Amino acid sequence: MTVAAPGPVFSLRDIPFSHRGSWxxxxxxxxxxxxxxxxxxxxxxxxxxxxxxxxxxxxxxxxxxxxxxxxxxxxxxxxxxxxxxxxxxxxxxxxxxxxxxxxxxxxxxxxxxxxxxxxxxxxxxxxxxxxxxxxxxxxxxxxxxxxxxxxxxxxxxxxxxxxxxxxxxxxxxxxxxxxxxxxxxxxxxxxxxEFDAFAAAVAPWRGDATPAADLAAYVLWSAVVRPAGFVTRPAVLMSKHWMDKVWSWDHCFTAIALAGGLPELAWDQFRLPFDHQDAAGALPDSVTHSEILYNFVKPPIHGWALGRLPGGDPEETYRLLERWTTFWLTARRAPGRELPHYHHGNDSGWDNATTFDRGRVVETADLAAFLVLQLRELARRAPDADAAARWSGAAGRMREAMLRELWTGDRFVARCALSGETWSSSSLLDLMPIVLGDDLPEPVHTALAARIAEHLTPFGLATEHPSSEHYEDDGYWRGPIWAPSTVLIEDGLRRAGHTALADEISARFRRLCERSGFAENFDARTGEGLRDRAYTWTAAAYLILAAAHGR
Structure with a gap:
Protein backbone atom coordinates (compact mmCIF):
# COMPACT_ATOMS: atom_id res chain seq x y z
CA MET A 1 0.00 0.00 0.00
CA THR A 2 1.24 3.47 -0.90
CA VAL A 3 1.06 5.90 2.01
CA ALA A 4 -0.53 9.23 1.12
CA ALA A 5 1.71 12.26 1.19
CA PRO A 6 1.24 14.99 3.82
CA GLY A 7 -1.53 17.40 3.06
CA PRO A 8 -3.90 17.99 1.47
CA VAL A 9 -3.83 21.78 1.26
CA PHE A 10 -7.17 23.34 0.34
CA SER A 11 -8.85 26.69 -0.21
CA LEU A 12 -11.27 27.91 2.45
CA ARG A 13 -13.40 29.40 -0.31
CA ASP A 14 -14.08 25.84 -1.43
CA ILE A 15 -13.92 23.75 1.76
CA PRO A 16 -14.41 24.96 5.34
CA PHE A 17 -11.85 24.12 8.01
CA SER A 18 -13.59 21.97 10.59
CA HIS A 19 -13.31 18.81 12.65
CA ARG A 20 -15.24 15.57 13.03
CA GLY A 21 -18.15 16.18 15.42
CA SER A 22 -18.04 19.96 15.35
CA TRP A 23 -21.09 22.10 14.59
CA GLU A 194 -7.58 11.92 14.08
CA PHE A 195 -8.04 12.78 10.43
CA ASP A 196 -5.26 10.44 9.32
CA ALA A 197 -6.92 7.54 11.16
CA PHE A 198 -10.25 8.34 9.45
CA ALA A 199 -8.65 8.51 5.99
CA ALA A 200 -6.79 5.25 6.59
CA ALA A 201 -10.08 3.58 7.54
CA VAL A 202 -12.24 4.78 4.64
CA ALA A 203 -9.57 4.79 1.92
CA PRO A 204 -6.75 2.38 2.82
CA TRP A 205 -6.10 1.92 -0.91
CA ARG A 206 -5.30 5.59 -1.57
CA GLY A 207 -2.06 6.48 -3.30
CA ASP A 208 -0.59 8.15 -6.38
CA ALA A 209 -3.34 6.80 -8.63
CA THR A 210 -6.05 8.44 -6.47
CA PRO A 211 -4.71 11.97 -5.86
CA ALA A 212 -8.02 13.33 -4.54
CA ALA A 213 -8.68 10.57 -2.00
CA ASP A 214 -7.25 12.38 1.01
CA LEU A 215 -9.21 15.53 0.24
CA ALA A 216 -12.39 13.50 -0.35
CA ALA A 217 -11.87 11.86 3.05
CA TYR A 218 -11.36 15.28 4.62
CA VAL A 219 -14.59 16.62 3.12
CA LEU A 220 -16.46 13.73 4.75
CA TRP A 221 -14.57 13.81 8.07
CA SER A 222 -14.90 17.55 8.54
CA ALA A 223 -18.64 17.49 7.74
CA VAL A 224 -19.48 15.05 10.54
CA VAL A 225 -21.48 16.58 13.41
CA ARG A 226 -22.22 15.08 16.82
CA PRO A 227 -25.86 14.36 17.79
CA ALA A 228 -27.79 17.54 18.61
CA GLY A 229 -31.29 18.87 18.01
CA PHE A 230 -33.08 16.73 15.43
CA VAL A 231 -29.81 15.09 14.41
CA THR A 232 -30.18 11.94 16.46
CA ARG A 233 -26.84 10.29 15.72
CA PRO A 234 -23.40 11.23 14.35
CA ALA A 235 -24.19 12.58 10.90
CA VAL A 236 -22.39 13.67 7.75
CA LEU A 237 -23.98 16.95 6.71
CA MET A 238 -24.10 17.41 2.98
CA SER A 239 -21.82 20.39 3.55
CA LYS A 240 -20.62 22.76 6.24
CA HIS A 241 -21.37 25.58 3.84
CA TRP A 242 -25.02 26.46 3.19
CA MET A 243 -26.13 22.94 2.24
CA ASP A 244 -25.96 21.98 5.92
CA LYS A 245 -28.64 19.28 6.00
CA VAL A 246 -29.03 15.56 5.46
CA TRP A 247 -31.37 14.82 2.56
CA SER A 248 -33.05 11.43 2.38
CA TRP A 249 -31.06 10.03 -0.51
CA ASP A 250 -27.73 11.83 -0.13
CA HIS A 251 -27.11 9.84 3.04
CA CYS A 252 -27.06 6.56 1.09
CA PHE A 253 -23.91 7.57 -0.79
CA THR A 254 -22.02 8.72 2.30
CA ALA A 255 -23.02 5.50 4.04
CA ILE A 256 -21.64 3.38 1.19
CA ALA A 257 -18.38 5.33 1.11
CA LEU A 258 -17.88 4.81 4.86
CA ALA A 259 -19.07 1.21 5.06
CA GLY A 260 -15.80 -0.59 4.37
CA GLY A 261 -13.75 1.04 7.13
CA LEU A 262 -16.26 2.63 9.51
CA PRO A 263 -19.38 0.44 9.44
CA GLU A 264 -20.93 1.89 12.61
CA LEU A 265 -20.70 5.45 11.28
CA ALA A 266 -21.99 4.20 7.92
CA TRP A 267 -25.08 2.69 9.52
CA ASP A 268 -25.65 5.92 11.44
CA GLN A 269 -25.84 7.69 8.08
CA PHE A 270 -28.27 5.19 6.65
CA ARG A 271 -30.49 5.17 9.74
CA LEU A 272 -30.71 8.92 10.43
CA PRO A 273 -33.70 9.75 8.14
CA PHE A 274 -35.44 6.58 9.33
CA ASP A 275 -35.33 8.01 12.88
CA HIS A 276 -37.89 10.53 11.57
CA GLN A 277 -40.04 8.20 9.44
CA ASP A 278 -43.64 9.42 9.71
CA ALA A 279 -46.80 7.47 10.48
CA ALA A 280 -47.34 6.72 6.77
CA GLY A 281 -43.85 5.28 6.46
CA ALA A 282 -42.45 8.22 4.49
CA LEU A 283 -38.96 9.56 5.08
CA PRO A 284 -38.55 13.31 5.50
CA ASP A 285 -37.18 15.37 2.66
CA SER A 286 -34.37 16.62 4.91
CA VAL A 287 -33.15 16.76 8.49
CA THR A 288 -30.91 19.33 10.12
CA HIS A 289 -30.21 20.66 13.60
CA SER A 290 -33.45 22.58 14.10
CA GLU A 291 -35.69 21.56 11.21
CA ILE A 292 -37.31 18.49 9.66
CA LEU A 293 -39.12 18.96 6.34
CA TYR A 294 -41.83 16.60 5.10
CA ASN A 295 -43.21 18.62 2.18
CA PHE A 296 -41.30 16.43 -0.27
CA VAL A 297 -39.73 12.98 -0.13
CA LYS A 298 -36.70 11.60 -1.96
CA PRO A 299 -36.43 8.63 -4.34
CA PRO A 300 -36.44 5.12 -2.82
CA ILE A 301 -32.85 4.15 -3.60
CA HIS A 302 -32.52 2.58 -0.16
CA GLY A 303 -32.96 -0.99 -1.34
CA TRP A 304 -30.16 -0.42 -3.86
CA ALA A 305 -28.00 1.06 -1.10
CA LEU A 306 -28.67 -1.75 1.37
CA GLY A 307 -27.20 -4.23 -1.05
CA ARG A 308 -23.90 -2.39 -0.61
CA LEU A 309 -23.94 -2.06 3.19
CA PRO A 310 -22.56 -5.01 5.16
CA GLY A 311 -23.89 -5.84 8.61
CA GLY A 312 -26.71 -4.02 10.33
CA ASP A 313 -29.67 -5.36 12.31
CA PRO A 314 -31.57 -7.54 9.79
CA GLU A 315 -34.91 -7.46 11.61
CA GLU A 316 -34.90 -3.71 12.20
CA THR A 317 -33.66 -2.91 8.70
CA TYR A 318 -36.37 -5.07 7.18
CA ARG A 319 -39.07 -3.34 9.24
CA LEU A 320 -37.92 0.17 8.28
CA LEU A 321 -37.54 -0.67 4.60
CA GLU A 322 -40.95 -2.37 4.59
CA ARG A 323 -42.66 0.78 5.93
CA TRP A 324 -40.84 3.02 3.42
CA THR A 325 -41.77 0.74 0.52
CA THR A 326 -45.38 0.41 1.65
CA PHE A 327 -45.66 4.21 1.60
CA TRP A 328 -44.96 4.19 -2.16
CA LEU A 329 -47.30 1.27 -2.80
CA THR A 330 -50.23 2.83 -0.95
CA ALA A 331 -49.91 6.62 -0.76
CA ARG A 332 -48.27 7.04 -4.17
CA ARG A 333 -50.31 4.80 -6.49
CA ALA A 334 -53.50 5.93 -8.19
CA PRO A 335 -56.44 3.50 -7.88
CA GLY A 336 -56.06 0.62 -10.29
CA ARG A 337 -52.49 1.57 -11.24
CA GLU A 338 -49.48 -0.65 -10.70
CA LEU A 339 -46.91 2.12 -11.11
CA PRO A 340 -46.23 4.71 -8.37
CA HIS A 341 -45.88 8.42 -9.00
CA TYR A 342 -43.93 11.45 -7.85
CA HIS A 343 -45.82 14.55 -6.72
CA HIS A 344 -43.05 16.89 -7.87
CA GLY A 345 -39.60 16.84 -9.40
CA ASN A 346 -38.21 17.41 -5.90
CA ASP A 347 -39.51 13.96 -4.89
CA SER A 348 -37.24 12.42 -7.50
CA GLY A 349 -34.19 14.34 -6.28
CA TRP A 350 -33.94 15.81 -9.81
CA ASP A 351 -35.82 18.96 -8.85
CA ASN A 352 -36.11 20.77 -12.19
CA ALA A 353 -35.34 17.98 -14.68
CA THR A 354 -37.11 18.40 -18.01
CA THR A 355 -38.98 15.14 -17.38
CA PHE A 356 -41.29 17.25 -15.21
CA ASP A 357 -41.83 20.14 -17.64
CA ARG A 358 -45.21 18.83 -18.80
CA GLY A 359 -46.44 17.67 -15.42
CA ARG A 360 -45.50 17.28 -11.78
CA VAL A 361 -47.62 14.33 -10.65
CA VAL A 362 -45.90 11.79 -12.84
CA GLU A 363 -45.32 8.04 -13.14
CA THR A 364 -41.71 7.53 -14.22
CA ALA A 365 -39.59 4.52 -15.02
CA ASP A 366 -36.78 5.52 -12.68
CA LEU A 367 -39.16 5.38 -9.70
CA ALA A 368 -40.49 1.99 -10.76
CA ALA A 369 -36.94 0.67 -11.22
CA PHE A 370 -35.84 1.83 -7.77
CA LEU A 371 -38.85 0.15 -6.21
CA VAL A 372 -38.21 -3.08 -8.09
CA LEU A 373 -34.75 -3.16 -6.52
CA GLN A 374 -36.21 -2.30 -3.12
CA LEU A 375 -38.88 -5.00 -3.38
CA ARG A 376 -36.26 -7.56 -4.32
CA GLU A 377 -34.15 -6.49 -1.33
CA LEU A 378 -37.17 -6.98 0.93
CA ALA A 379 -37.63 -10.45 -0.53
CA ARG A 380 -34.01 -11.29 0.30
CA ARG A 381 -34.43 -10.02 3.87
CA ALA A 382 -37.93 -11.38 4.49
CA PRO A 383 -38.44 -13.31 7.74
CA ASP A 384 -40.30 -16.18 6.07
CA ALA A 385 -41.00 -17.76 2.70
CA ASP A 386 -44.50 -16.30 2.40
CA ALA A 387 -43.24 -12.73 2.84
CA ALA A 388 -40.39 -13.38 0.41
CA ALA A 389 -42.83 -14.65 -2.21
CA ARG A 390 -45.12 -11.67 -1.67
CA TRP A 391 -42.30 -9.16 -2.22
CA SER A 392 -40.88 -11.07 -5.18
CA GLY A 393 -44.30 -11.11 -6.80
CA ALA A 394 -44.71 -7.36 -6.27
CA ALA A 395 -41.28 -6.75 -7.81
CA GLY A 396 -42.14 -8.82 -10.86
CA ARG A 397 -45.46 -7.08 -11.39
CA MET A 398 -43.90 -3.63 -11.14
CA ARG A 399 -41.10 -4.55 -13.54
CA GLU A 400 -43.57 -5.88 -16.07
CA ALA A 401 -45.82 -2.82 -15.73
CA MET A 402 -42.86 -0.51 -16.23
CA LEU A 403 -41.87 -2.30 -19.44
CA ARG A 404 -45.44 -2.72 -20.71
CA GLU A 405 -46.72 0.79 -19.96
CA LEU A 406 -43.67 3.08 -20.20
CA TRP A 407 -41.29 1.43 -22.70
CA THR A 408 -41.96 2.45 -26.32
CA GLY A 409 -39.46 0.17 -28.02
CA ASP A 410 -36.52 2.57 -27.91
CA ARG A 411 -37.06 4.74 -24.81
CA PHE A 412 -39.00 5.15 -21.59
CA VAL A 413 -41.69 7.80 -21.33
CA ALA A 414 -43.23 9.57 -18.35
CA ARG A 415 -46.98 9.47 -17.74
CA CYS A 416 -49.23 11.97 -16.01
CA ALA A 417 -50.88 10.15 -13.10
CA LEU A 418 -54.02 12.27 -13.57
CA SER A 419 -54.65 12.34 -17.31
CA GLY A 420 -52.66 9.37 -18.57
CA GLU A 421 -50.84 11.57 -21.10
CA THR A 422 -47.30 10.36 -21.88
CA TRP A 423 -44.20 12.19 -23.09
CA SER A 424 -40.45 11.80 -23.41
CA SER A 425 -37.67 14.26 -22.63
CA SER A 426 -33.96 14.76 -23.15
CA SER A 427 -33.22 14.28 -19.45
CA LEU A 428 -30.80 11.65 -18.23
CA LEU A 429 -33.50 10.83 -15.66
CA ASP A 430 -35.43 8.99 -18.38
CA LEU A 431 -32.45 6.61 -18.67
CA MET A 432 -32.11 5.85 -14.96
CA PRO A 433 -33.92 2.47 -15.20
CA ILE A 434 -30.48 1.15 -16.19
CA VAL A 435 -30.08 0.70 -12.40
CA LEU A 436 -31.88 -2.60 -12.89
CA GLY A 437 -28.84 -3.89 -14.77
CA ASP A 438 -29.30 -7.36 -16.18
CA ASP A 439 -32.82 -7.50 -14.70
CA LEU A 440 -33.81 -5.58 -17.84
CA PRO A 441 -34.27 -7.41 -21.16
CA GLU A 442 -31.11 -7.24 -23.26
CA PRO A 443 -32.62 -5.01 -26.00
CA VAL A 444 -33.79 -2.56 -23.33
CA HIS A 445 -30.51 -2.17 -21.44
CA THR A 446 -28.58 -2.03 -24.71
CA ALA A 447 -30.80 0.80 -25.99
CA LEU A 448 -30.45 2.64 -22.68
CA ALA A 449 -26.67 2.25 -22.75
CA ALA A 450 -26.53 3.75 -26.24
CA ARG A 451 -28.57 6.78 -25.14
CA ILE A 452 -26.51 7.17 -21.97
CA ALA A 453 -23.35 7.32 -24.09
CA GLU A 454 -24.85 10.32 -25.93
CA HIS A 455 -24.93 12.24 -22.61
CA LEU A 456 -21.22 11.66 -22.01
CA THR A 457 -19.11 14.81 -22.30
CA PRO A 458 -15.32 14.91 -21.75
CA PHE A 459 -16.08 15.45 -18.04
CA GLY A 460 -18.94 13.04 -17.42
CA LEU A 461 -22.68 12.48 -17.78
CA ALA A 462 -24.68 15.63 -18.55
CA THR A 463 -28.09 15.46 -16.89
CA GLU A 464 -29.72 17.06 -19.95
CA HIS A 465 -28.63 16.03 -23.44
CA PRO A 466 -26.00 18.61 -24.51
CA SER A 467 -27.83 19.27 -27.78
CA SER A 468 -31.18 19.90 -26.07
CA GLU A 469 -32.74 23.34 -26.35
CA HIS A 470 -33.34 23.11 -22.59
CA TYR A 471 -29.69 22.49 -21.72
CA GLU A 472 -28.17 25.04 -19.30
CA ASP A 473 -24.52 25.12 -18.19
CA ASP A 474 -25.54 26.00 -14.62
CA GLY A 475 -29.06 24.62 -14.85
CA TYR A 476 -29.05 22.36 -11.80
CA TRP A 477 -30.58 19.13 -13.19
CA ARG A 478 -30.87 20.54 -16.72
CA GLY A 479 -27.28 19.95 -17.79
CA PRO A 480 -24.66 19.78 -15.03
CA ILE A 481 -22.91 16.57 -14.01
CA TRP A 482 -23.98 15.16 -10.63
CA ALA A 483 -22.44 12.50 -8.40
CA PRO A 484 -25.53 10.38 -7.59
CA SER A 485 -26.65 9.91 -11.19
CA THR A 486 -23.07 8.98 -12.10
CA VAL A 487 -22.75 6.32 -9.39
CA LEU A 488 -26.19 4.79 -10.01
CA ILE A 489 -25.75 4.64 -13.79
CA GLU A 490 -22.19 3.35 -13.59
CA ASP A 491 -23.33 0.53 -11.32
CA GLY A 492 -26.32 -0.38 -13.49
CA LEU A 493 -24.28 -0.42 -16.67
CA ARG A 494 -21.69 -2.66 -15.07
CA ARG A 495 -24.31 -5.15 -13.87
CA ALA A 496 -25.86 -5.13 -17.36
CA GLY A 497 -22.51 -6.05 -18.90
CA HIS A 498 -21.68 -2.67 -20.45
CA THR A 499 -18.36 -2.57 -18.63
CA ALA A 500 -16.40 -0.45 -21.12
CA LEU A 501 -18.93 2.39 -20.88
CA ALA A 502 -19.09 2.00 -17.09
CA ASP A 503 -15.29 2.19 -16.90
CA GLU A 504 -15.23 5.35 -19.00
CA ILE A 505 -17.91 7.07 -16.92
CA SER A 506 -16.04 6.21 -13.72
CA ALA A 507 -12.71 7.42 -15.09
CA ARG A 508 -14.09 10.73 -16.34
CA PHE A 509 -15.87 11.48 -13.07
CA ARG A 510 -12.79 10.65 -11.01
CA ARG A 511 -10.65 12.90 -13.21
CA LEU A 512 -13.28 15.63 -12.87
CA CYS A 513 -13.07 15.52 -9.06
CA GLU A 514 -9.27 15.50 -9.18
CA ARG A 515 -9.41 18.58 -11.39
CA SER A 516 -12.35 20.53 -9.95
CA GLY A 517 -12.88 19.26 -6.41
CA PHE A 518 -16.12 18.12 -4.81
CA ALA A 519 -18.72 20.61 -5.97
CA GLU A 520 -22.44 20.02 -5.66
CA ASN A 521 -22.46 19.67 -9.47
CA PHE A 522 -20.25 20.53 -12.44
CA ASP A 523 -20.56 22.35 -15.75
CA ALA A 524 -20.72 19.49 -18.25
CA ARG A 525 -19.00 21.52 -20.99
CA THR A 526 -16.11 23.01 -19.01
CA GLY A 527 -15.80 20.82 -15.93
CA GLU A 528 -16.07 23.85 -13.63
CA GLY A 529 -17.34 23.13 -10.12
CA LEU A 530 -20.69 24.81 -9.44
CA ARG A 531 -22.54 26.01 -6.34
CA ASP A 532 -21.52 24.44 -3.02
CA ARG A 533 -17.88 23.35 -3.42
CA ALA A 534 -17.67 21.02 -0.41
CA TYR A 535 -20.45 18.53 -1.07
CA THR A 536 -20.09 15.24 0.72
CA TRP A 537 -22.00 13.01 -1.69
CA THR A 538 -19.59 14.12 -4.41
CA ALA A 539 -16.62 13.23 -2.21
CA ALA A 540 -18.35 9.96 -1.34
CA ALA A 541 -18.92 9.18 -5.02
CA TYR A 542 -15.22 9.69 -5.72
CA LEU A 543 -14.28 7.30 -2.92
CA ILE A 544 -16.86 4.72 -4.06
CA LEU A 545 -15.68 4.79 -7.68
CA ALA A 546 -11.97 4.95 -6.80
CA ALA A 547 -12.24 1.99 -4.44
CA ALA A 548 -14.17 -0.04 -7.02
CA HIS A 549 -11.65 0.82 -9.73
CA GLY A 550 -8.82 -0.31 -7.47
CA ARG A 551 -10.57 -3.63 -6.88
Missing part, protein backbone atom coordinates in the same frame (compact mmCIF):
# COMPACT_ATOMS: atom_id res chain seq x y z
CA UNK A 24 -18.94 25.01 13.44
CA UNK A 25 -16.22 25.64 10.92
CA UNK A 26 -13.86 28.38 9.78
CA UNK A 27 -14.58 29.86 6.38
CA UNK A 28 -15.05 33.11 4.45
CA UNK A 29 -18.34 31.67 3.12
CA UNK A 30 -21.01 33.31 5.30
CA UNK A 31 -24.19 32.60 3.28
CA UNK A 32 -25.21 30.93 0.03
CA UNK A 33 -22.52 31.90 -2.50
CA UNK A 34 -21.61 34.90 -0.30
CA UNK A 35 -17.92 35.39 0.50
CA UNK A 36 -16.50 37.68 3.18
CA UNK A 37 -13.07 39.25 3.03
CA UNK A 38 -11.98 37.62 6.32
CA UNK A 39 -12.32 34.14 7.78
CA UNK A 40 -15.38 33.70 10.02
CA UNK A 41 -16.36 31.15 12.62
CA UNK A 42 -19.63 29.84 11.16
CA UNK A 43 -22.00 27.74 13.27
CA UNK A 44 -24.63 25.36 11.89
CA UNK A 45 -26.74 25.05 15.01
CA UNK A 46 -30.19 26.51 14.25
CA UNK A 47 -29.09 27.20 10.67
CA UNK A 48 -25.98 28.62 9.05
CA UNK A 49 -24.80 31.63 11.08
CA UNK A 50 -21.51 33.56 10.91
CA UNK A 51 -20.59 34.24 14.55
CA UNK A 52 -17.10 35.71 14.80
CA UNK A 53 -14.89 37.53 12.32
CA UNK A 54 -11.17 36.75 12.56
CA UNK A 55 -9.22 39.68 11.08
CA UNK A 56 -5.41 39.74 11.33
CA UNK A 57 -3.73 43.11 11.81
CA UNK A 58 -1.88 42.83 8.49
CA UNK A 59 -2.27 41.17 5.13
CA UNK A 60 -1.81 37.42 5.24
CA UNK A 61 -1.76 34.25 3.21
CA UNK A 62 -4.22 31.70 4.61
CA UNK A 63 -3.26 28.02 4.40
CA UNK A 64 -5.57 25.17 5.39
CA UNK A 65 -4.64 21.54 5.99
CA UNK A 66 -6.63 18.90 7.89
CA UNK A 67 -4.84 19.59 11.17
CA UNK A 68 -4.19 23.31 11.14
CA UNK A 69 -5.32 26.65 9.75
CA UNK A 70 -2.54 29.24 9.36
CA UNK A 71 -2.38 32.96 8.59
CA UNK A 72 1.15 33.91 7.46
CA UNK A 73 2.28 37.55 7.25
CA UNK A 74 5.56 39.38 6.81
CA UNK A 75 6.09 39.87 10.54
CA UNK A 76 4.44 36.83 12.09
CA UNK A 77 1.78 34.19 11.90
CA UNK A 78 -1.42 32.91 13.51
CA UNK A 79 -2.27 29.22 13.83
CA UNK A 80 -5.59 27.58 14.70
CA UNK A 81 -6.32 23.93 15.52
CA UNK A 82 -9.23 21.98 17.00
CA UNK A 83 -8.65 20.63 20.48
CA UNK A 84 -12.11 19.06 20.66
CA UNK A 85 -15.19 19.20 18.47
CA UNK A 86 -16.44 22.31 20.30
CA UNK A 87 -13.07 23.95 21.08
CA UNK A 88 -10.31 25.52 19.02
CA UNK A 89 -6.95 26.85 20.13
CA UNK A 90 -5.62 29.95 18.39
CA UNK A 91 -2.04 31.21 18.77
CA UNK A 92 -0.37 34.34 17.41
CA UNK A 93 3.33 35.06 17.13
CA UNK A 94 4.13 38.63 16.11
CA UNK A 95 0.78 39.07 14.36
CA UNK A 96 -2.31 40.52 16.03
CA UNK A 97 -5.92 39.50 15.60
CA UNK A 98 -9.23 41.30 15.94
CA UNK A 99 -11.87 38.81 17.00
CA UNK A 100 -15.25 40.53 16.60
CA UNK A 101 -18.93 39.64 16.37
CA UNK A 102 -19.99 39.06 12.76
CA UNK A 103 -23.31 40.77 13.45
CA UNK A 104 -22.75 44.26 14.93
CA UNK A 105 -26.40 44.92 15.86
CA UNK A 106 -27.63 44.31 19.41
CA UNK A 107 -31.31 44.70 20.33
CA UNK A 108 -33.24 43.75 23.44
CA UNK A 109 -34.22 40.47 21.78
CA UNK A 110 -31.45 39.57 19.37
CA UNK A 111 -27.86 40.09 18.41
CA UNK A 112 -24.48 39.35 20.04
CA UNK A 113 -23.60 40.45 23.57
CA UNK A 114 -20.04 40.28 24.97
CA UNK A 115 -19.36 40.13 28.69
CA UNK A 116 -16.55 39.22 31.09
CA UNK A 117 -17.24 36.20 33.25
CA UNK A 118 -16.26 37.01 36.84
CA UNK A 119 -15.81 33.30 37.62
CA UNK A 120 -12.71 32.80 35.50
CA UNK A 121 -12.03 36.09 33.70
CA UNK A 122 -12.96 34.68 30.28
CA UNK A 123 -14.85 36.69 27.67
CA UNK A 124 -18.21 35.29 26.56
CA UNK A 125 -20.22 36.21 23.47
CA UNK A 126 -23.87 35.16 23.58
CA UNK A 127 -25.51 34.85 20.17
CA UNK A 128 -29.25 34.87 19.60
CA UNK A 129 -29.18 33.18 16.20
CA UNK A 130 -27.65 29.92 17.44
CA UNK A 131 -28.80 30.12 21.05
CA UNK A 132 -25.22 29.32 22.07
CA UNK A 133 -22.32 30.98 23.87
CA UNK A 134 -18.78 31.45 22.62
CA UNK A 135 -16.16 31.64 25.37
CA UNK A 136 -12.71 33.09 24.81
CA UNK A 137 -10.13 32.19 27.45
CA UNK A 138 -6.80 34.01 27.23
CA UNK A 139 -3.95 31.55 27.81
CA UNK A 140 -1.03 33.79 26.92
CA UNK A 141 -0.70 37.54 26.39
CA UNK A 142 -3.55 39.96 26.95
CA UNK A 143 -6.84 40.82 25.25
CA UNK A 144 -8.26 44.32 24.87
CA UNK A 145 -12.08 44.56 24.67
CA UNK A 146 -13.38 46.39 21.61
CA UNK A 147 -16.53 48.49 21.28
CA UNK A 148 -19.40 48.92 23.70
CA UNK A 149 -22.24 46.64 24.78
CA UNK A 150 -25.03 49.21 24.47
CA UNK A 151 -28.01 48.54 22.21
CA UNK A 152 -27.50 49.42 18.58
CA UNK A 153 -24.74 48.79 16.04
CA UNK A 154 -21.20 48.65 17.38
CA UNK A 155 -18.04 46.59 17.14
CA UNK A 156 -17.99 43.92 19.82
CA UNK A 157 -14.97 41.74 20.41
CA UNK A 158 -11.34 41.52 21.44
CA UNK A 159 -7.98 42.69 20.11
CA UNK A 160 -4.94 40.45 20.56
CA UNK A 161 -1.43 41.73 19.83
CA UNK A 162 2.17 40.54 20.04
CA UNK A 163 2.53 36.95 21.20
CA UNK A 164 -0.71 35.49 22.48
CA UNK A 165 -2.86 32.36 22.69
CA UNK A 166 -6.56 31.74 23.35
CA UNK A 167 -9.04 28.90 23.61
CA UNK A 168 -12.41 29.44 21.90
CA UNK A 169 -15.38 27.23 22.84
CA UNK A 170 -18.99 26.84 21.67
CA UNK A 171 -21.35 25.65 24.42
CA UNK A 172 -24.86 26.03 25.85
CA UNK A 173 -25.38 27.72 29.22
CA UNK A 174 -22.42 27.04 31.50
CA UNK A 175 -19.33 24.91 31.83
CA UNK A 176 -16.32 24.61 34.08
CA UNK A 177 -13.36 26.95 33.39
CA UNK A 178 -11.28 25.93 30.39
CA UNK A 179 -8.95 23.16 31.60
CA UNK A 180 -6.57 22.70 28.71
CA UNK A 181 -2.86 22.32 29.39
CA UNK A 182 -1.57 20.67 26.20
CA UNK A 183 0.86 22.80 24.18
CA UNK A 184 -0.49 24.06 20.87
CA UNK A 185 1.80 21.83 18.80
CA UNK A 186 0.41 18.76 20.52
CA UNK A 187 -3.18 19.92 19.93
CA UNK A 188 -2.54 20.36 16.20
CA UNK A 189 -0.70 17.03 15.97
CA UNK A 190 -3.57 15.20 17.68
CA UNK A 191 -6.14 16.80 15.35
CA UNK A 192 -4.18 15.70 12.31
CA UNK A 193 -3.80 12.19 13.73
Missing amino acids: FGLSPVIAERTYAQDVHLVSHQSGMHPILRLAPDAGCVVTATPGQLTWSGDDGHIALAYERADTVRVRGRGLGLRLTAADPVLTSFSGPYLYRDPADGSYVLTVYQTGRRYRITVLDGAAVPLGVQALGAAERGLALTGDWEIALEEYETARAPYPGTEPFEQVAKAARA
